[in-house]
Amino acid sequence: MTAARSRTIRNFSAGPAILPPEVFERAAEAVRELRLGGHDPAQPGSGMSILEISHRSPPYDAVTKGAEELCHAVLGIPRSHQVLFLQGGASLQFAMVPMNLRVEGKPAAYIDTGAWSTKAIAESELLGPTVVVASSKETGFDRIPAMPAADRYAGASYLHITSNNTIYGTEWSEIPDAGDVPLVVDCSSDIGARPVALERIGLGYAGAQKNLGPSGVTLVFIRKDLLARKPAGVVPKYLRYSTHAKDPSLFNTPNTFGVLVLKLMLEWLKGQGGVEAIAARNVRKAERLYACLDASALCTPIAKVGSRSLMNVSWTLGGAPEGERAALTKRFLAEAEAEGFSGLKGHRSVGGLRASIYNAFPEEGVDELVAFIREFERTA
Ligand SMILES: Cc1ncc(COP(=O)(O)O)c(C=O)c1O
Known part of the structure; x- marks a missing residue:
């Protein structure tokens, strides 16, 4: 039975953000008992809550594998990419991206579209050579700058953009084509909002707390060839994408509840068409x-x-x-x-x-x- 809320609120928060009522209901069910076959009450229950069940158990395995599959099937993440559910928010990706993808002798290139990309740039600068190849700073980040000519970033380890700038309300009208330079996209606030050319992205990341569920899970998708890159510096094991790709998203205890809600969100999205x-x-x-x-x-x-x-x-x-x-x-x-x-x-x-x-x-x-x-x- 649904317990009604004490007030009806229209939640315009930038994140953590509104989730559909069906997702709250299903999450609540799984807090009571995780069902082996999803939400079908005819399916056997695990006898345990999602909050207590081992991340090495078959019922959780079905949750994480199911969520991974829905990222491909519903969000359209190409099968050439490994899907990962990490922790540390999008902010940790500001550091993990340059740590893992910057190669010796090639700077990291960024397009600055305001606060979040500025933070990503600052983190990259701490770690090594970084160039800003376009920016809309002069106009107060009220627009997306024109994509720079390819020779501006041709020798870069990667080119980073923020597809949607949550603070100013600007968004790339399409994912640009960076040619052979791997494109890295912070898509925290517009993942799953519209069909885009995800195949142009070498690595994408998104804190889940907007379109994908609760805070505490970060979706990362990385083209498999990039997992083999030899980074310029030493990367602690936990901070390597390859570590998390080996036994996907199970290197250490994941945010099991967060991954479950992400899966519920993708099932809801599928149900919406x-x-x-x-x-x-x-x-x-x-x-x-x-x-x-x-x-x-x-x-x-x-x-x-x-x-x-x-x-x-x-x-x-x-x-x-x-x-x-x-x-x-x-x-x-x-x-x-x-x-x-x-x-x-x-x-x-x-x-x-x-x-x-x-x-x-x-x-x-x-x-x-x-x-x-x-x-x-x-x-x-
Ligand atoms: C575009 C974008 N990138 C990064 C972040 C930081 O995310 P987190 O709080 O998950 O580190 C946010 C947060 O709102 C964001 O909107």
């Missing part, structure tokens, strides 16, 4: 919200047309007189909170407002926000 179907819904949601903001004399979207994210929509109350903007933003947030809208505060580095509308966020929630924005503007 997969990435193409969810993308159509994501486009409708984002278009409605941007249309409202563009039509508003009060709201100013941060991301420029052509670089706008489907997942994170950031804006300021730029139409208000400068001296009143901060107070008006505070009032917006207080009134929104009172209406049951949570998580609309913009990231502290840019201020303003942000609505994160990940895969699990319902269309009607966007309509409600649009109505709220219009009413707020009318009475502001």
Whole structure:
């Protein structure tokens, strides 16, 4: 039986983020008892909770292998790539990527599209030669810069991009083609949101806490030939991708619950019709919200047309007189909170407002926000 929540909230948080009610239900079932055949009550139970069962047991083996298979079948990760479920968040990948993929004599190349890629660059700089080959810093990261000419990164160990910039609400319109240079993509906040050319990616990583489940699991997919790379420096065993690829995602005790929820999320996504179907819904949601903001004399979207994210929509109350903007933003947030809208505060580095509308966020929630924005503007 479902225990109802005490309040109905529209959760616009950037992460950890909203998950579908069905996933909460199934996760709760597995906390009570992990079933050997998934959720079918006719299947035998393991007699144990996902929280207590060994990661070396057959029921957990079915969870991790099932999740891995769904990453290929539902997300479309090519079979040429090894799927890994790691810990340490996307932030650990900022270090693991240069540790594992930088080869002697070849710098690591990055495109800087704001806070998260800036952090990835800083980590790479700690570890060795690093070049920034394009950036949108000059315009306050309000857009995705043009893909640099191939000769800018031709001699690099890899080229790193952040496909969706959670803070500013900018997103690459497509995964670029980096030719022979392995492309590394931080796709934490748009994995599974739309069909993209995943085959162009040498290594992709995503903290799960947006489109894939709870925090504490990081999806990594790495082209198998890159597992054999000889890195420029010494890499501790735990931090080598090859270590985690050997007995996939079972080198040490994984986040068993997190992997289970990731699997449930992918089953839910499959049930929604997969990435193409969810993308159509994501486009409708984002278009409605941007249309409202563009039509508003009060709201100013941060991301420029052509670089706008489907997942994170950031804006300021730029139409208000400068001296009143901060107070008006505070009032917006207080009134929104009172209406049951949570998580609309913009990231502290840019201020303003942000609505994160990940895969699990319902269309009607966007309509409600649009109505709220219009009413707020009318009475502001
Ligand atoms: C694009 C992107 N990269 C990296 C991170 C950092 O992720 P984590 O907290 O899992 O280390 C985030 C967090 O929001 C993000 O949005």
